[in-house]
Amino acid sequence: MCLRFKFSETVRERLSIFTGVLQLLLALFGLTLICFSIYMKVRIESKMLLLENYGSGTLPYFLISVGCLMFVIHSFGTKISFDCASVETRQRFRNVFVCFFVTLCVLSLIVMAAGCMCFAHRGIIQDSLHQGLYTALKMYKNDQGIKTAVDRLQLNFRCCGSKTYxxxxxxxxxxxxxxxxxxxxxxxxxxxxxxxxxxxxxxxxxxxxxxxxxxxxxxxxxxxxxxxxxxxxxHGCTSVLGDYFSDTVLTPAANTVFVTFGIELLVIILFRHLQTSIISAWEEGDDAGPGDAFCIDGCSILCCDGGDPNRYLRKRDRDAELAEDYDTEDGGGGAGKLGGSAGGEDSQGGGKDSPERKKEDKNSKGKEKQKKSDKKNNGKCKNKKKDSPKSAKRGSKKPSPKSKGGFRGKARGKR
Structure with missing residues (x-):
């Protein structure tokens, strides 16, 4: 699950076709599950006279719903998988990859619940059969329909009574x-x-x-x-008939559903690798180039030339270049607009000697002077910063002792 692969465009194409075939098989199995659920409902209802407090439609209707979901979702998934085999057609589904992946995960959980329900349903049927058969034994002498059903049941399934004769x-x-x-x-x-x-x-x-x-x-x-x-x-008819329902209806349905669940997991893993490889190649800037494929992002286990750590830097540089190109295009268009507006104003104001033109020249000259003064002030500030305290100490001269004595001698002579 934590392995990281590097898929080329050829590998992505083959993986898309293989995933599409699997999803087509799952869609067809959805139709098969619908038909099998209808057969199950008919078989169970044929024994409803011997079942008590049993909802014959609970399991069949649930399996019919699962079959419909599988047919619809995997039909759409087949279309996505086959379109992902080509660079030109996969772009339309780039925004639905994550949503479809989550849908597949939810569907796999529903399929697993259907398989567990088939296995657990045997106990429910046996309890209903035990209660229903014991009631049928009491009604055997008065109800001709129940008498015929019980006799046929005991003859065909070679059993007697509910639990024993x-x-x-x-x-x-x-x-x-x-x-x-x-x-x-x-x-x-x-x-x-x-x-x-x-x-x-x-x-x-x-x-x-x-x-x-x-x-x-x-x-x-x-x-x-x-x-x-x-x-x-x-042998009692409860265990024999319960084994019949289990062996011919419930167990085959449960085993088939769990095999389908395994195929669902395989499709989820393959589709996840396909999705991440396509997105990784798109982030690299080359839709037909190699891309990292993984199930869980951030795994440290690398396999088959793992991910390039510089791809996000390259993506950032590419986005910056696109932004610069966009800005230059806007700047040229703005200059053209300004030039056009200036020409229009000159033509309307009467040329260079118009009073509006003179005002604009004065304003531009004032701005230039202001810039020059700002530069000079900045230069002075820099010069002041260069004069350090050490240089100030070096530049200052202290009076020598001789000069001090000379001043004192002059002062004494005056006195």
């Missing part, structure tokens, strides 16, 4: 209109007017059993000779 021992699954309520055996097993026995529906019979299926009085060995093991499916 003994779940049927705690519910009344035979309607009273099909019972002889006057029979002794029936009367013994009535609980609050409902028959509770150790029997299960025929759909629980295992096809792998070597003997005829025993689904009535399963726990009573007195009724069955040489009865050592049950002839029923021992």
């Amino acid at each position: 003994s779940d049927w021992f705690h519910v009344s699954w035979v309607s009273n209109k099909y019972l002889n309520t006057e029979h002794e055996d029936v009367i013994k097993n009535l609980r609050d007017g409902e028959l509770i026995t150790d029997s299960v529906p025929f759909s629980c019979c295992s096809v792998l059993s070597p003997r005829p299926c025993i689904h009535n009085h399963v726990n009573n060995s007195k009724f069955h000779k040489h009865y050592s093991d049950v002839t029923l499916y021992k």
Whole structure:
């Protein structure tokens, strides 16, 4: 992540094409994810009779939204990547590089959340299946639709009950209109007017059993000779159906989404290197020249001829030259304007001898005199600064003792 590379224009062109192909594949995967989410919703809703307190549209709608985002964003990214392969067409996207890079980062986080949601959804489905199947067992004798769904489920998936076949021992699954309520055996097993026995529906019979299926009085060995093991499916339908949803829908979707997340990270890294190389070459002043490519700016690990520390100095000098050229162009234009205005004033004022012209000459002469006086004053100040205290001491002469005595002798003679 902290490596810094030097990409030439040829490398940038190939990197742009490769990144564009990856983004095109991700855009197509977005459409595939939309179709797969619709299939998931149909498959889950086909078992809605056996699911309780479950929102069948939560996961599919979320995956459909992710697929739409991937298709739109990566379609636009494909256009950007292929246009970046040419110096002439990449200039139009220079201002959207950073915004698109941030969008890719946000999209990768959404894709990762979709993969985690697929893995975590198995537990939600199993809880809903357990509650729904136990309710379906209670409604088995009264609702023909639920009876058909439960029998088909146990036959097709080779399971029995919700968690085990003994779940049927705690519910009344035979309607009273099909019972002889006057029979002794029936009367013994009535609980609050409902028959509770150790029997299960025929759909629980295992096809792998070597003997005829025993689904009535399963726990009573007195009724069955040489009865050592049950002839029923021992696995509950909750775990079997949960494994089915997990193996055929959720796990493939989660694995595919996480692979897509890995490709998303690769696209982000490649696009970041492409972006920084293009911007670096532009800052160097040559869009087709080499440029530094990196993920994180300011890294100290260099690779393949790292960044030039003088590029910002060259950029500053280039900007200064452009500013000077701009100033000279403005100055020449201003001089021309002043000349034109002066010519217009001369023509309007009557030439050199006009009173306005004389006033301007006097003002210009006064300014020149003022400049000369300022120069003289500056020269004097400099001369004064040159006279140091040492030179002043050297220039001053002290009276010698002889001269002092001479003055004193003259004074005594006068006295």
